Amino acid sequence: MLTAGRSLLAAGFAWFLFTGSAGAQEAAPDVMVKNVTLEVIDIIGKDKDIQSGNQRKVVELVEAKVLPHFNFTAMTRLAVATNWEKSTADQKKQLTEEFKTLLVRTYSSALSTYRDQKFDFRPLRAKPTDTDVTVHVKIAQGGREPVSLEYDMEKSPAGWKVYDVRVGGVSLVANYRTEFANEIRASGIDGLIKGLAAKNRAPTQRAERK
Amino acid sequence: MIQARNRYFDRAPARIAIAAVIFALASGCATTNGDSRDPFEAFNRTMYGFNQAVDEAVLKPVAGAYKSTLPEIVQSGVRNFFSNIADIFISANNLLQGKVFDAANDGMRFAINTTIGGLGLLDWASEMGLEKHNEDFGQTFGRWGIGDGPYIVWPIFGPSTARDSLGQVIDVWVDPVRTHRSGTPRTAMYLTRLVGKRADLLDASRILEEAALDKYVFERDAYLQRRRNLIYDGNPPRDSARNTPSEGGVAVVSASVRANGEVQNADRR
Numbered sequence: 461m462l463t464a465g466r467s468l469l470a471a472g473f474a475w476f477l478f479t480g481s482a483g484a485q486e487a488a489p490d491v492m493v494k495n496v497t498l499e500v501i502d503i504i505g506k507d508k509d510i511q512s513g514n515q516r517k518v519v520e521l522v523e524a525k526v527l528p529h530f531n532f533t534a535m536t537r538l539a540v541a542t543n544w545e546k547s548t549a550d551q552k553k554q555l556t557e558e559f560k561t562l563l564v565r566t567y568s569s570a571l572s573t574y575r576d577q578k579f580d581f582r583p584l585r586a587k588p589t590d591t592d593v594t595v596h597v598k599i600a601q602g603g604r605e606p607v608s609l610e611y612d613m614e615k616s617p618a619g620w621k622v623y624d625v626r627v628g629g630v631s632l633v634a635n636y637r638t639e640f641a642n643e644i645r646a647s648g649i650d651g652l653i654k655g656l657a658a659k660n661r662a663p664t665q666r667a668e669r670k
Numbered sequence: 671m672i673q674a675r676n677r678y679f680d681r682a683p684a685r686i687a688i689a690a691v692i693f694a695l696a697s698g699c700a701t702t703n704g705d706s707r708d709p710f711e712a713f714n715r716t717m718y719g720f721n722q723a724v725d726e727a728v729l730k731p732v733a734g735a736y737k738s739t740l741p742e743i744v745q746s747g748v749r750n751f752f753s754n755i756a757d758i759f760i761s762a763n764n765l766l767q768g769k770v771f772d773a774a775n776d777g778m779r780f781a782i783n784t785t786i787g788g789l790g791l792l793d794w795a796s797e798m799g800l801e802k803h804n805e806d807f808g809q810t811f812g813r814w815g816i817g818d819g820p821y822i823v824w825p826i827f828g829p830s831t832a833r834d835s836l837g838q839v840i841d842v843w844v845d846p847v848r849t850h851r852s853g854t855p856r857t858a859m860y861l862t863r864l865v866g867k868r869a870d871l872l873d874a875s876r877i878l879e880e881a882a883l884d885k886y887v888f889e890r891d892a893y894l895q896r897r898r899n900l901i902y903d904g905n906p907p908r909d910s911a912r913n914t915p916s917e918g919g920v921a922v923v924s925a926s927v928r929a930n931g932e933v934q935n936a937d938r939r
Contacts, residue, residue, distance in 0.1 A: 566881045573873040604753070605802040608904055629899020629906065630892045638705070638891050639883045655883055 489613045489620040490584035492529070493595045497579060500525055504574055518568040526567070531614070531621035532560040538624065539636040540652075543644050551649050558656035559636075565660065577601050591615040708821040708890065717823040718886050724826070725868075730875075733868035747791040748866045753802065754783045754790025755846045763805035767813045775800050804900055808837025812901035821890055829893040 487495065500521065504510050509517050536556040537544045547555065582596035597609040612624040624633045643652040708714065737745070761776035779795035779802070787794045796802060811833050812818075819832025830838060842848065847859045882888035898906055 562881070566877060569880050570873075570877050573877070600796070604749070605804045626899075628896055629904060630895045634895060635888060635891045639887050642887060643883065659883060 488584065489593050489611075490581065490595045492620060493597065493611055494581045496525060496529070497581075497597070501574070501579075504571070510572070513572060515568055515572070518571050519564060522564055522568050522571070527560075527564070529620070529622055531616070531623050532556050532563075534614070534621070534623040535559065535563075535633055538633045539640055540644075541637055541641065543641070543649060547649050551653065554653045555649070555656070558653060558660060561660045562656060563632075580606070593620075707818070707894065710820060710822060714821065714823040714890075715886055717825055718889075720825055721823070721828055722885075729864070729868050730872070733865050733872060736865050737869040737872060745866065745869065748862060749870065750783070750787070750793045751790045752863045752866065753793065754780060754787065757783070757802075758846065759841070759844055760803050760805040763807060763810045764803065766810045767805070772803060776803055776805075806837055807840040808834035808897070809901050811837055812897070818894065818897070821894065829889060831894070831897070834897065 503521060503525075507517065510521070533552075533556050536552075536559045539559065540547070540555060544552065578600040580598040580600060582598065584593060584595060586593040592612070592614050595611040595613060597611075599607045599609060601607065607628055608626075610626040611622050612626070613620045613622050615621075624631055626632070640652055643655050647655075705711065757776050757780040761773045761780065764770075764773035764776060779800045782795045782798065782800070783790045783793055786792075793802075808831075816833050818834075822830050822832060822835055824830055824835070827838065847856060847863070851859060878885060878888065
């Protein structure tokens, strides 16, 4: 019932947000993560609406600052794994859209839990010629073990793109992989798309409860 | 001895736990997905459902009240106090794993926080740059080369593995709260620690509900990934399963890199 993993996952979802910003695409991946993280924290710190729980504004912030720096097709592809090649072009597009919506919803919700944790941006250990790197960030929270955040990023013609995030060592992509495989085995690729869409349309899990 | 044992089993949580196990064993099979890491999935799902029900009915509401009524300084005092006494065996586990400097770090933390930190109510050690570690006997056994074994969800105690269960028995056995207190003060401390921990996880559990399609699977996989990461202190070997599926995932990654150009247009739409 009580797992450290759960809290780390949640904390991490919040920081998952803090990547990517249009205009920073030429920057080194670690510099980009740092700049965008600080920018987003700054916006949250100044925005009274977000602090009082305006989810709409949070989603807008995520879409403006974060989405451009994630490669959702790659994330979906990795999570869907071998079933990806069995999907039609249309199914791939729908899967990506639904997965993206789910992740954005989750981040936006996580972002509202931001307090004033301290970030420690670790210098990148990579060669300048590397095209696949991991950016490390540590989040200190007083009295508790720091949470580690790792962004797996790939270089593309359009700049560095995040294709996986590991929170306290838990890879988001890997974590969805079993769920997706089970759903596809039970009800096919269209079943997974339907499942994701239903989840995305639900007001919130909490609201469905008695 | 017998008296001690009776007192131990006379506690409500133990009775509830035993009843839950019997119920699960009697209730037979549910759907399973044949995951080799989780051969007892039917049993585990029943336990998971039981734990969720207990949480919803009792623990979560109490933790919610705790979080919304007590001042933050009280909550952090509770958190720091239990974190401080845990540092003793975190240090011991680091020593058992041959990490002498980490063990010394944890010993220093305990010394500083117990004295100038006011019996552990304040975490001055972190302020001074002595980082808090996460160690337990399950991790020590893992470090010694013992594999996870089957995944197990225990009533009340939650997710574990065969190896971590053995570790948890020792964790509970050496727990300073158990060894230095008895009777009502001990029960009060157990409950305070439990409620405090649950309160710290309220946001997390809400986010988990938003993120997961199947909470059982999501939490299980997160637990297993997390434990592996902890055993290697955040630097597990980069095996093929890191971000690629074991079934030929490398090709999937490189294909996704190549597809990047088109991806951008799709994502920006």
